[in-house]
Amino acid sequence: MQVNNVETLFQKTLQDSGLTAKQQAVLSVSLNLFAAQGFDRTSTSEIAKAAGVSEGTVFKQFKTKEGILSAIIDPVLDHVIPMAATEFMTEIDAAKITDFEGFLAYVIEDRITFALENQQQIKVFAQEIIRQPELIQTLLDKVQGLVTSKVGDIFRKFQAKGQLVDWPVERVARYIVGTVISYVLPQILFQLDANFDVKKASHNAAQFLARGLAPEK
Amino acid sequence: MQVNNVETLFQKTLQDSGLTAKQQAVLSVSLNLFAAQGFDRTSTSEIAKAAGVSEGTVFKQFKTKEGILSAIIDPVLDHVIPMAATEFMTEIDAAKITDFEGFLAYVIEDRITFALENQQQIKVFAQEIIRQPELIQTLLDKVQGLVTSKVGDIFRKFQAKGQLVDWPVERVARYIVGTVISYVLPQILFQLDANFDVKKASHNAAQFLARGLAPEK
Amino acid sequence: MQVNNVETLFQKTLQDSGLTAKQQAVLSVSLNLFAAQGFDRTSTSEIAKAAGVSEGTVFKQFKTKEGILSAIIDPVLDHVIPMAATEFMTEIDAAKITDFEGFLAYVIEDRITFALENQQQIKVFAQEIIRQPELIQTLLDKVQGLVTSKVGDIFRKFQAKGQLVDWPVERVARYIVGTVISYVLPQILFQLDANFDVKKASHNAAQFLARGLAPEK
Amino acid sequence: MQVNNVETLFQKTLQDSGLTAKQQAVLSVSLNLFAAQGFDRTSTSEIAKAAGVSEGTVFKQFKTKEGILSAIIDPVLDHVIPMAATEFMTEIDAAKITDFEGFLAYVIEDRITFALENQQQIKVFAQEIIRQPELIQTLLDKVQGLVTSKVGDIFRKFQAKGQLVDWPVERVARYIVGTVISYVLPQILFQLDANFDVKKASHNAAQFLARGLAPEK
DNA sequence: GATGAATGAGTCTTCATTCAT
């Protein structure tokens, strides 16, 4: 099964970025600190100390503190998410998965795993989105075009097969996303459930969704 | 239909609090500023200026900036939410609503309305929860005891009537909450949908949930 | 033996002052707080709270914080010390004490006792003197005229009797004062010696001084 | 004659401290301001302005205002005083000074000179001791071990020679210290005597002490 | 490129003092 790992991709981005080791340390450390205590509660001197560099170095490359945040968020927005989406879409071979519930189980497990593996970035992103609601539009713009048509195709295929209710794509997507989030968000923001079972959660969610999205009798 | 309005309750709390008009202004202004730009990005001098009081006045009553936050959040935690939950529970007369989907539609509309009317507090709360994950446990503790048994009773009644699948209460609740959130959260955090139709949203959500939570054939 | 108790005198001053009970509480509490933690480190709100009065009351009578200090120090300067000095001088009956060492022992014990009984005022005074060196001149002016002639007379009497070296009054006084202080100051500022024996200390000091101030052979 | 100059030692400590010129200016200026107007009455902005640096610079190095005080007091406690004591002890060659009064005159002049040359530090120290009585214990601990045995030896030598009364070391030391203080303290805290004659004062003090501490006939 | 000392605007907070009730 495919497991997207944004961290790896992000780090590869780092290496390809031409940044020195110290600058990469700054970014890496900033990601963790921002995720753990928030952007506003993380000082640049804290970053410098944690990264083992001077305070000047932090600004040499990124100009401002916001610049560090951008350097973390932008590549996610520009490359990681699109790339992940593309890979994801490519890999989905709807033809092979004829069963809608099976499709859901696959997708959900994949996305939950993805999310859990990238808690840090998601946390930073989530915090930033609260402060900059326009970010979500940017995100939607990036992903939507890419995903919509493909997802729409898939949904239509399942609808044609009589496995999916005849609702608009957005509505169907909303319930899927909402259900996945009800599992993922508590897990990411607060580690409530220490022994969280991704497999079981995905199966349960898929089961519920398949029923709720089954076509009218 | 009953519409809980936390704002009214909160302001009543204010009036009963023995706070002077100026102190209430501080709290009121702080709520709006914290919601709009976040706790960390709101300075006490900004609050003082917006409330039309001196900076000393802000601290005379609330001791610290965190104290203001507590004065906003604590009553919500201590009174508003329990009170709202009680009222809500009391009002639900499961006997009258024999139809599960009707029950859901009622509950969902009520809660969406509640949430939309209290965007500010919820936003402040949401931001604070990210920084203080233990808050959610406090919240759960407050509400759970109150809600669980009653909700459990209702669910069991619908299960007995053959309108609700025989899943654990938590699982059923999770899907309901997740679905509601998928409507409410975007609306609160980013005013994406200018002309959001609560009635229609509630109906749709209830429809989907009733199908997903229908008993096995 | 005569024991001057400035505290009693001070409190009598208070009662005669026409101050209300609350105002007296303010002064009394201020004395203790100033002695314990210093003038600068004691806030007026702290005084108000400790005295059980409102913040306004503190200023009603004494106008400023410095005013409180003055209300504590001035009577000491204006009445207590002169009165104590007068009493002291009056009581000394040099004629009866023909022995210089006996005279010293008497005086020293009396003054040490006096000092220990009035640690608070002395501490406040000491702290204030460091900040306002001119205070000591005021103090000297008050006491000197009163004491000098009398002390001078006594010294001259002992010199005439061949029990006291023929040095200027100031020089003799300096050694006496210095020696007494070497016993008293550590005791007042830091309670070093828990079981301090005034009687023995006085006797020792007198013995030493009598030898050092004995006339040349 | 040996003249300890703490100021020089302190400044050497500064130079060895690796502090920049600006930081040294902060310390130097703070010493003078603290001595002149007290720690509590000196604001950090005042220090910054007087030192010709920004307020941030003051805190960059010393973290807190108390940190500045520590940076002034600690080296005195840790290095200057022990060093001065050692030098002092080393230099005393009791063998050469067979006369107890001569010994006293030497010692007293040396210490008075030392004190007068370091008025500032002593004033700051004195003020701080009133607020932190435990400091004196620290000071005693530092010096006592160093001094006691040596001083004890010297005293015993003079006692053996029949030049010093057979009293406990502490008692003898107390009178010497008390007498010296009676000359030094007024001079340091209030510049009462503009043309103070160290030589004469030392001689007088030594003369008095030698008589008071002469062995019993 | 990296350093870290220096900056100064800005933050939270305290406190002596005033004044309407």
Next chain:
DNA sequence: CATGAATGAAGACTCATTCAT
């Protein structure tokens, strides 16, 4: 007289940012 809410100037301290080395 007494109260205590309100004030605002000042205080200690932080922090993003700059720049000479």
